[in-house]
Amino acid sequence: MSATSRIDSATPERSAPAGVPHLDVDPFSTEFFEDPHRIHDLLREAGPVVWLEKWAVYGVARYAEVHGVLNDPLTFCSSRGVGLSDFAKEKPWRPQSIILEADPPAHTRTRAVLAQVLSPTAMKGVREHFTAMATAKVDELLARGSFDAVADLAEAYPLSVFPDAMGLKQEGRENLLPYASLVFNAFGPPNQLRQKAIERSAPHQAYVAAQCQRENLTPGGFGACIHARADAGDITAEEAPLLVRSLLSAGLDTTVNGIGAAVYCLARFPDQLARLRSDPTLARNAFEEAIRFESPVQTFFRTTTREVELAGHRIGEGEKVLMFLGAANRDPRRWENPDRYDVTRRTSGHVGFGSGIHMCVGQLLARVEGEVMLAAIARKVASIEITGPVKRRYNNTLRGLESLPITISPA
Amino acid sequence: MPNITFVHPDGRAQRIDASDGESAMQTATRHDVSGILAECGGNAMCATCHVYVDEGWLARPPAMGDDEDALLDGAAAERRANSRLSCQINLAADLDGLILNLPDRQL
Numbered sequence: 001m002s003a004t005s006r007i008d009s010a011t012p013e014r015s016a017p018a019g020v021p022h023l024d025v026d027p028f029s030t031e032f033f034e035d036p037h038r039i040h041d042l043l044r045e046a047g048p049v050v051w052l053e054k055w056a057v058y059g060v061a062r063y064a065e066v067h068g069v070l071n072d073p074l075t076f077c078s079s080r081g082v083g084l085s086d087f088a089k090e091k092p093w094r095p096q097s098i099i100l101e102a103d104p105p106a107h108t109r110t111r112a113v114l115a116q117v118l119s120p121t122a123m124k125g126v127r128e129h130f131t132a133m134a135t136a137k138v139d140e141l142l143a144r145g146s147f148d149a150v151a152d153l154a155e156a157y158p159l160s161v162f163p164d165a166m167g168l169k170q171e172g173r174e175n176l177l178p179y180a181s182l183v184f185n186a187f188g189p190p191n192q193l194r195q196k197a198i199e200r201s202a203p204h205q206a207y208v209a210a211q212c213q214r215e216n217l218t219p220g221g222f223g224a225c226i227h228a229r230a231d232a233g234d235i236t237a238e239e240a241p242l243l244v245r246s247l248l249s250a251g252l253d254t255t256v257n258g259i260g261a262a263v264y265c266l267a268r269f270p271d272q273l274a275r276l277r278s279d280p281t282l283a284r285n286a287f288e289e290a291i292r293f294e295s296p297v298q299t300f301f302r303t304t305t306r307e308v309e310l311a312g313h314r315i316g317e318g319e320k321v322l323m324f325l326g327a328a329n330r331d332p333r334r335w336e337n338p339d340r341y342d343v344t345r346r347t348s349g350h351v352g353f354g355s356g357i358h359m360c361v362g363q364l365l366a367r368v369e370g371e372v373m374l375a376a377i378a379r380k381v382a383s384i385e386i387t388g389p390v391k392r393r394y395n396n397t398l399r400g401l402e403s404l405p406i407t408i409s410p411a
Numbered sequence: 412m413p414n415i416t417f418v419h420p421d422g423r424a425q426r427i428d429a430s431d432g433e434s435a436m437q438t439a440t441r442h443d444v445s446g447i448l449a450e451c452g453g454n455a456m457c458a459t460c461h462v463y464v465d466e467g468w469l470a471r472p473p474a475m476g477d478d479e480d481a482l483l484d485g486a487a488a489e490r491r492a493n494s495r496l497s498c499q500i501n502l503a504a505d506l507d508g509l510i511l512n513l514p515d516r517q518l
């Protein structure tokens with residue numbers, strides 16, 4: 001990596017800061033997607049704050065700084081977008097999120113609504129059904145023996161529970177994954193992945209906008225629960241569909257990649273599958289550890305609201321700061337043997353779901369899905385063998401696979 | 412440096428040292444106290460750091476926020492009048508000697 005002070009031609013108005021290590025790595029390139037760990041290490045070791053020349057942004061990759069930025073939302077705000085695009089300078093590609101891309105006090109109100117809709121109490125209502133569906137899925141896959149763990153398990157299982165839990169109609173569900181892929185690509189820079197996704201977005205956007213309306217959501221689902229909060233006066237009738245949209249954007253592809261990560265871990269580390277099988281109550285932690293280990297959501301940006309000193313470096317107002325959640329989750333300053341997948345690790349404190357006021361509001365739902373799926377595997381599956389080429393899926397924010405051919409055998 | 416005691420459901424008492432400014436949950440996870448899961452890392456979002464404050468200490472911990480109150484309703488173990496989330500109890504000097512009882516489950 002060069003340490004030159006070249007200023008990227010795409011952003012000539014931004015001068016490169018002195019004193020901050022400059023790196024010319026592109027965290028939104030296929031090279032990076034194929035092997036982020038080597039570059040994460042470079043970013044962490046270069047310093048607590050780095051300057052990424054390619055996109056003219058600051059970056060933090062150590063646990064302490066990532067955690068610190070996440071927990072100072074007044075200085076490092078979300079309302080100017082949590083992608084590269086600065087909403088103060090550029091129009092958002094879709095109407096701005098009223099939770100993810102909001103700051104207190106506006107965020108506090110919308111957040112309270114989703115936190116209640118997805119509360120521990122609400123989870124008790126879905127758990128039994130989610131467990132039955134996971135058990136049936138694993139039985140079906142055991143009968144097949146060989147299959148693609150991405151399409152047939154990591155995608156198929158969340159698709160069999162989440163849209164119903166939301167209260168969506170059957171028709172059009174094939175738009176859900178492309179829409180989510182678009183949302184997470186759009187947080188990235190204006191590269192081909194983002195541009196292509198936005199060009200093709202019209203039908204997916206139209207589908208999602210329609211499903212967010214009250215009349216399209218079955219009573220009892222999470223979507224209807226959000227609309228009910230508008231009746232109670234906690235949000236306006238205009239805000240309710242936007243909060244439904246947040247769950248449709250963030251609630252499916254994330255768990256697909258989370259469950260995919262867990263299965264990929266168990267396939268690669270048979271000793272950990274054996275440990276899990278010997279004690280299926282480890283299922284929940286095995287899922288959590290996969291979130292730390294693979295970090296399905298790799299990055300988010302913040303924008304500085306004032307001049308601030310971060311780890312000894314002065315950062316001006318209106319600067320984008322890129323947080324490498326995946327690098328923080330493997331920072332040797334914070335984790336013992338960070339590159340080891342260990343189903344018994346104490347995972348508390350990982351930032352795979354973020355941290356602070358924006359920490360994933362759907363984390364309990366994600367954990368239910370992950371836990372019950374891994375528990376079914378722990379009880380029923382003796383071995384997982386990778387039987388073909390493993391292909392990576394490229395997305396500006398999400399880390400996961402395109403294809404994982406495996407063969408499983410019954411316990 | 413304050414120290415605090417976690418009492419497990421089987422009656423076993425675990426006395427540990429806390430660092431200044433830490434929450435009771437952070438102290439517990441640092442010392443690997445088995446009855447505290449703390450899945451959300453202290454953000455008052457998971458209710459897996461639930462404790463029962465020992466009778467003699469009820470008046471001391473900081474007042475409960477709305478988030479904490481709502482979450483405790485969904486805690487896995489029975490909610491009682493002395494239920495708290497240990498991530499919301501910051502260990503100021505006046506909590507030296509605090510006794511927290513662990514529930515029989517967090518999930």
Ligand code: HEM
Pocket residue numbers: 078082099100101111114246247250251252254255257258259291295296297300325351352353354355357358359360361362363365366
């Ligand atoms: C393994 C699965 C998941 C991962 C890794 C994940 C990751 C994240 C992360 C890192 C954030 C923080 C964003 C920030 O700080 O700017 C977040 C926020 C969010 N997540 Fe998740 N998530 C997952 C599942 C879900 C599910 C299942 C839902 C909905 C049902 C959901 C809905 C949301 C929403 C609405 C936010 C915004 C919260 C706010 O801004 O206050 N997520 N998620």
Ligand code: FES
Pocket residue numbers: 436448449450451452453454455456457458459460496497498499
């Ligand atoms: S650690 Fe999650 S609520 Fe306390």
